[in-house]
Amino acid sequence: MFDRIPQWLKERPTGNYRGALELGATVHETSLLESGPVHPAVHADTFKNLKHCLVLEEGGRSVRAEQGVAQLAKEIISWSRHLPEPNLTVALPSGTGTTALYLHKHLKPVGIEVITCACVGGSEYLVKQWEELGEEDFPTILQPEHKHHFAKLYKQDFEIWKQLQEETHIEFDLLYDPLMWRCLLEWRANNPHKQLLYIHQGGILGNESMLPRYQRKYEDPACSW
Numbered sequence: 287m288f289d290r291i292p293q294w295l296k297e298r299p300t301g302n303y304r305g306a307l308e309l310g311a312t313v314h315e316t317s318l319l320e321s322g323p324v325h326p327a328v329h330a331d332t333f334k335n336l337k338h339c340l341v342l343e344e345g346g347r348s349v350r351a352e353q354g355v356a357q358l359a360k361e362i363i364s365w366s367r368h369l370p371e372p373n374l375t376v377a378l379p380s381g382t383g384t385t386a387l388y389l390h391k392h393l394k395p396v397g398i399e400v401i402t403c404a405c406v407g408g409s410e411y412l413v414k415q416w417e418e419l420g421e422e423d424f425p426t427i428l429q430p431e432h433k434h435h436f437a438k439l440y441k442q443d444f445e446i447w448k449q450l451q452e453e454t455h456i457e458f459d460l461l462y463d464p465l466m467w468r469c470l471l472e473w474r475a476n477n478p479h480k481q482l483l484y485i486h487q488g489g490i491l492g493n494e495s496m497l498p499r500y501q502r503k504y505e506d507p508a509c510s511w
Contacts, residue, residue: 289315289316289323290317300495301492301494302495346384347418363398366483372481375398375399376399377485381405381406399425401426402425402428403428403465405465428469436461440464443465460493460497460500
């Protein structure tokens with residue numbers, strides 16, 4: 287559910303919104319409810335007591351996520367046993383940080399460090415999300431050189447995204463991955479001997495709407511950098 291869906295997006299669904307509709311999702315605009323406008327979180331509460339309904343917070347911030355992430359941790363541990371050097375670090379960016387938190391919980395006992403960065407809000411926001419899940423031991427948070435606003439277009443993000451695609455032939459998410467890779471450049475310089483495993487964020491369906499925004503701002507010959 288959303289507070290409001292822009293009219294242009296309704297007329298030409300794109301990215302994650304288009305994908306949701308194609309999967310049969312019913313999207314609620316909470317600002318247009320007959321009972322009056324409410325915050326999406328408040329509207330979601332009305333579904334919690336329904337037996338047939340499972341309510342998950344944005345970003346999957348739920349203790350229910352631990353089981354799946356624990357399975358991922360087991361797969362990483364199994365894979366890591368074949369490495370010539372055991373000094374492994376796992377990296378991934380964070381929104382709510384749920385995946386990073388539970389990976390840390392299940393990888394720390396075998397000596398695998400998890401590092402992340404706060405893509406939504408800042409480090410304090412990220413720690414608060416973790417605390418609300420009842421945990422007390424957290425992954426390492428890398429700090430970007432400058433404050434980074436979520437979903438704002440940064441030329442550095444676009445450049446590193448293009449560079450990654452050129453060098454690896456892998457398409458990364460444009461919303462989260464670029465900031466993490468920027469943080470990793472400094473981390474890597476200080477940790478040249480560590481093995482690094484990067485967890486791809488998926489979510490490239492969102493690039494369908496993000497990429498044109500970047501191209502208009504940074505590749506349009508008429509724009510001034």
